[in-house]
Amino acid sequence: MTPQQLLEQYGPRESMDYDVVIVGAGPAGLATAIRLKQLAAAADREVSVVVLEKGSEPGAHILSGAIMDPIALTELFPDWKDKGAPLKQPVTEDEFLFLSETGFKTTPHGLLPDCFKNHGNYIVSLGEVTRWLAEQAEGLGVEIFPGFAAAEVLYTEDGAVRGIATGNMGISKDGEPTENFQLGMELLGKYTVFAEGSR
Incomplete structure (x- = not known):
């Protein structure tokens, strides 16, 4: 069955509404979510933010090693050392x-x-940094859904992006629904940010 046929037969999909939907729980997506929550808190406003991550956890699809300049992290969290950020080995x-x-x-x-020249930078596991960023984001009230890939971009009638849909689950190799079939879910947002990584 085609995705459209599945939707017609088993639909409609469940949906959840957010102010901001972010696709990708890498450093860019998580930093975006964190900054939005920080700005909202400073303005004494509520902003609902969700981050969708295809990996089993944030950091699961991140390159393992990197040299990191902490300038952006310092802008996001001036007290990152006190918060236990996993930047432990300075470049010597x-x-x-x-x-x-x-x-x-x-x-x-x-x-x-x-x-x-890397004076002042750190040798890090970017996977660890990403997991730490996810913890900070969740502490600010960001919802993170690991294990779900964005399978479809959803549009309004006039062509504006209105969110994404996760992939259907319980599809056999030949594309037919199994007894465990479940339609993907729609995550709808006033804004959708695609932070899908270097690829």
Whole structure:
């Protein structure tokens, strides 16, 4: 059956309304959710924010290692050290090598452009940082739904994005519904942010 036929036979889908729907619980999506909640709290307003994540948990689909400049984290949480952010290993040395078939040559540090200098940065597990950001977001009241991929973008009649729908569950390999079939859910928002990562 096509997705449209499934919807016609088993629909309508359940839906939930939010002020902001964010697709992707990576650093960008979570930082967006956190900042929205911070701004709302500063203006003494309520804003409902949901983050949808296809991985089993936030950070499950993140590259493992990275060098991180903490400037954006400091803007988001000036007290990130006190909050236990997993930035534990500062960069202690930079080395830039030119490799050849027979060996390598070291570039003098004075000749390195600024983008290759990591003084003040940290070597991190980006998966750990993402999980920590998710904890901070949930502490601010952000709802995070892991294990659900956004399968469809939903539009209004005039073509504006009105939210997303999660994928249907309980579909057999041949595309037919099984006894465990369940329609995806609609997450509708005044704003929808697509933070789907580097791909």
